Amino acid sequence: MTDSQTTAWVKAMPAVFVLIWSTGFIVARYGMPYAPPFTFLLFRYFFSILCFLPWIVLARVAWPRDRQQVLHLAVTGMLMHAGYLGGVWAAVKSGMGSGLSALIVGIQPVLTAIWLSTMSRSGGAAVSRRQWLGLLLGFVGLVMVVSRKFVQGTPLDHVTPENMAWAVMALLAITSGTLYQKRFVQPCDVRTANTVQLMAAALVTIPLAWLEPEGMQWNGQLMGAMAWSVLGLTLGGSSLLYLLIQRGAAATVASLMYLVPPTTAAIAWLLFDEQITAMTLLGTAITAVGVSLVVRAPAPASAPAPVKA
Secondary structure: HHHHHHHHHHHHHHHHHHHHHHHHHHHHHHHHHHOHHEEEEEHHHHHHHHHHHHHHHHOOOOOOHHHHHHHHHHHHHHHHHHHHHHHHHHHHHHOOOHHHHHHHHHHHHHHHHHHHHHHHHOOOOOOOOHHHHHHHHHHHHHHHHHHHHHHHOOOOOOOOOOOOHHHHHHHHHHHHHHHHOOOOOHOOHHHHHHHHHHHHHHHHHHHHHHHOOOOOOOOHHHHHHHHHHHHHHHHHHHHHHHHHHHOOOOHHHHHHOOOOOHHHHHHHHHHOOOOOOOOHHHHHHHHHHHHHHHHHOOOOOOOOOOOOO
């Protein structure tokens, strides 16, 4: 690639990531009728590792040599693969719709921005009034969507304490995993980093999959969901997320992440006939506005007027 092509690709990476990421919730809904969540994810990790290993060998990519870095990568794998994906897939399996699960996890930029603002030491930044307003709006919008589905949900798109707990677990896992990776993981090749993360996620998922009584019902729909999960989401989406965080573009991803819920809701409506009511649209819009208020960069301070002699 030329320098201009590389620059264009780097600028496009956040948008491409969001488009791919939006399909993850759809794939969960697409494959869940034929597979238990953790068994499906264990196969996904296994097939993804099988794809990465020959690529690593052929490209002669170096593995991380620092044991501490391997440990940090393993922790992020447990959080961002096992915790996040496990929570989303278990929530969808328990009856939560794709659009709602995306909306709940879409609160991640709010938590990330509040945490970074609160914990900042160098600039002494604090949570601004605008950010608190955004947090309140995001919560109100989410309650508007969730409350309707508690009462008027369908068998494949409703809210229960169980699937709500799984979705919140996924939200906390992806938020803490992103912050942990940015803080502790040193830049290294995305292929070896992803493989270490997947191996750690598989180790955590094995006992959970073993406890599931349901078996895999292999058919065209399940195999299609598995193929896209491995090639599109793990090799594509997860690798892009790793690169974006390492390049310092996590804030850019956060600012675009609130586009995931409406995109997912639209696709779910087209594919699965998940209802989109006026209340759902209004609640989603309010949540999107709230998230944008939290993650939007503050306006630069104007330069002081020159003092006249």
